Amino acid sequence: MQEALAASFENVTKVFSRGLFGRGGVVALRDVSLSILSGEVFGLVGLNRSGKTILVKTLLSICRPTSGRIGRLGRDWRDRSTLARVGYVHESQAFPPYLTAARLLQYYGALSRQPASRIRRRGKELLERVGLADRSREAIGRFSKGMLQRLALAQSLVNDPELLVLDEPSEGMDLAARRLFHDVIRQRKKQGRSAILVSHDLSDIERLCDRVAVLRGGTVAFVGSVAQLKNEFGADQSSPAGDSSFEEALEPFYAGARH
Amino acid sequence: MTTVIWLIRDTFRQSLASGVFWILLAVTLMATALCLSMRVEATSSPTAAGPDALVVGHRITNDAAQSRQLDQEDAAGHLTVAYGAIRIPLARDVRNTVKFLELILAGGVADTLGVLLTLVWTAGFLPGFLDRRSVSVLLAKPAPRWMLLAGKYAGVLAFVLFHAMLFVGLTWLAIGSRTGIWDAAYLYSIPLLLLHFSVFFSVSLLLAVLTRSTVVCVFGTIVFWFIAWGMNYGRHVLAIQAQVAPSGRFSVAMNAVVDVGYWVLPKPADFGMILYDSLGAKNFFGSAFDMTALAAHGFSLWLSVLTSLAFAAYMLFASAQRFSTIDY
Numbered sequence A: 001m002q003e004a005l006a007a008s009f010e011n012v013t014k015v016f017s018r019g020l021f022g023r024g025g026v027v028a029l030r031d032v033s034l035s036i037l038s039g040e041v042f043g044l045v046g047l048n049r050s051g052k053t054i055l056v057k058t059l060l061s062i063c064r065p066t067s068g069r070i071g072r073l074g075r076d077w078r079d080r081s082t083l084a085r086v087g088y089v090h091e092s093q094a095f096p097p098y099l100t101a102a103r104l105l106q107y108y109g110a111l112s113r114q115p116a117s118r119i120r121r122r123g124k125e126l127l128e129r130v131g132l133a134d135r136s137r138e139a140i141g142r143f144s145k146g147m148l149q150r151l152a153l154a155q156s157l158v159n160d161p162e163l164l165v166l167d168e169p170s171e172g173m174d175l176a177a178r179r180l181f182h183d184v185i186r187q188r189k190k191q192g193r194s195a196i197l198v199s200h201d202l203s204d205i206e207r208l209c210d211r212v213a214v215l216r217g218g219t220v221a222f223v224g225s226v227a228q229l230k231n232e233f234g235a236d237q238s239s240p241a242g243d244s245s246f247e248e249a250l251e252p253f254y255a256g257a258r259h
Numbered sequence B: 001m002t003t004v005i006w007l008i009r010d011t012f013r014q015s016l017a018s019g020v021f022w023i024l025l026a027v028t029l030m031a032t033a034l035c036l037s038m039r040v041e042a043t044s045s046p047t048a049a050g051p052d053a054l055v056v057g058h059r060i061t062n063d064a065a066q067s068r069q070l071d072q073e074d075a076a077g078h079l080t081v082a083y084g085a086i087r088i089p090l091a092r093d094v095r096n097t098v099k100f101l102e103l104i105l106a107g108g109v110a111d112t113l114g115v116l117l118t119l120v121w122t123a124g125f126l127p128g129f130l131d132r133r134s135v136s137v138l139l140a141k142p143a144p145r146w147m148l149l150a151g152k153y154a155g156v157l158a159f160v161l162f163h164a165m166l167f168v169g170l171t172w173l174a175i176g177s178r179t180g181i182w183d184a185a186y187l188y189s190i191p192l193l194l195l196h197f198s199v200f201f202s203v204s205l206l207l208a209v210l211t212r213s214t215v216v217c218v219f220g221t222i223v224f225w226f227i228a229w230g231m232n233y234g235r236h237v238l239a240i241q242a243q244v245a246p247s248g249r250f251s252v253a254m255n256a257v258v259d260v261g262y263w264v265l266p267k268p269a270d271f272g273m274i275l276y277d278s279l280g281a282k283n284f285f286g287s288a289f290d291m292t293a294l295a296a297h298g299f300s301l302w303l304s305v306l307t308s309l310a311f312a313a314y315m316l317f318a319s320a321q322r323f324s325t326i327d328y
Helices: A052-059 A080-085 A101-111 A116-129 A145-157 A175-190 A202-208 A226-233 A246-255 B002-018 B020-036 B064-074 B094-121 B125-129 B132-139 B145-179 B184-211 B214-244 B252-264 B268-278 B291-296 B301-323
Strands: A005-018 A024-037 A041-046 A067-072 A086-089 A163-167 A194-198 A211-216 A219-224 B039-042 B077-081 B086-090
Touching: A005 A052, A005 A194, A024 A052, A024 A194, A024 A219, A041 A052, A041 A202, A052 A067, A052 A163, A052 A194, A080 A086, A086 A145, A101 A116, A101 A145, A101 B002, A101 B132, A116 A145, A145 A163, A145 A175, A175 A194, A175 A202, A194 A202, A202 A246, A211 A226, A211 A246, A219 A226, A226 A246, B002 B020, B002 B125, B002 B145, B020 B094, B020 B145, B039 B094, B039 B145, B094 B145, B094 B184, B094 B214, B094 B268, B125 B132, B125 B145, B125 B184, B125 B214, B132 B145, B145 B184, B145 B301, B184 B214, B184 B268, B184 B301, B214 B252, B214 B268, B214 B291, B252 B301, B268 B301
Parallel strands: A041 A194, A041 A211, A086 A163, A163 A194
Antiparallel strands: A005 A024, A005 A067, A211 A219, B039 B077, B077 B086
């Protein structure tokens, strides 16, 4: 596994045991192979239960793959030290409601092995950036969903990660927060930082991602740029890329017409 | 180490937010206030049946009025509670009375009722921490999973240690200031309370990892405590009975099962005996079991503590092992 890869999946399969003595199994990922380059913003799209979240969870060691190899920042997924260089926004995170926003960033920053002085400085900057500086001393339990999403974004950036994994980050965000989130991704991309974006919001994926993978039933059905996807699978394939919509191009995958 | 320190701090914040901190503090303050309201009015030496006396009177009469009169005559003094509102006649001198109070506070309030209630009140800490939505982000941090679990366990123990120190320390100061007797042996109950709690909280930890359910943790741990206590107490009863009547009513198989159960499970009744022993209470109130008879059956306080700790270590290991393989 090379350092030039932010993440790599080689024939990854994940089966969840079910039933008595784990005899029955649900296949969440089936022989997935993918590579995400350093500095790339990579999108994962697919219907519910297509395996997007499980794929990123295996990358983050939250789930263990049943078979296959996973690389994270040039190391095997079992090497947890690389997680200090990764940021993560969970699809429906529940932060301890008794913590304040400032304390949460200090706590999670410390768990990411960041020096205390750096966390304090960076925490202030991040809360300023996500528009929560004036609420930094307030208990998180009082925050709205949109505010929690902003805080989740700040939390994921507290260790200035090389790889940012965002699972449905813009859900519940207002227009200003969404613009902020786009700015953060673009700025990081300029700095050569990688990101993996899991979203049902196709406009986010289209605007931000260099490449995209379409997952269906735990398998990778397509990998390439959005333009390529539109060219190959869009409704009007004779016209130049961009004429057909992203949604139309995904229709064959969602309808099960194409593998 | 930073991870563990932050998890300990987080546990204290969790206890403040959930109100458990304030409940325990209120219990401590009430016990302290009660101790501050007490006064022992006694002669310097006991008058009744000597230091082993548990009852006030030792003369027998069928006349109730005469009985009350005799009790008053036998009493060496009085214990007053709530600044004199309640007056209890005593057959003990001041030192014995202080021992008696300490035994009630450490053995009854803190070691039995306190440990059980604290197990109930802290049972929600781990399921809350291990909730799928909140723990996922923590699992994506570089700290190994076992360290997250160990840190949270250490956090709850630190929290209980803090409150045990507060309870024992403040009641010790209150009793000392009211009676002038400063019994350092009472302070030994702090590590013993922590030991008792830590062993049974390891069961709560395993249940939390397996089920993430507060209800299961509460009931599972309490039911387990009673099973362990029953096995512990039952084994000692059988041992004493075998000494008294060697032919015995119980089969060899039954004795063997109880013996195995006793050595495998933690031993809450023994913790009580250790506490009783450390307070020097046997010099004043006698002993629940004939220790010589128990010793003849292989009983040793050290072995009891070590096997209980071994049980807790196994619970911690099993919890960490299971936690490291769970998909969130």
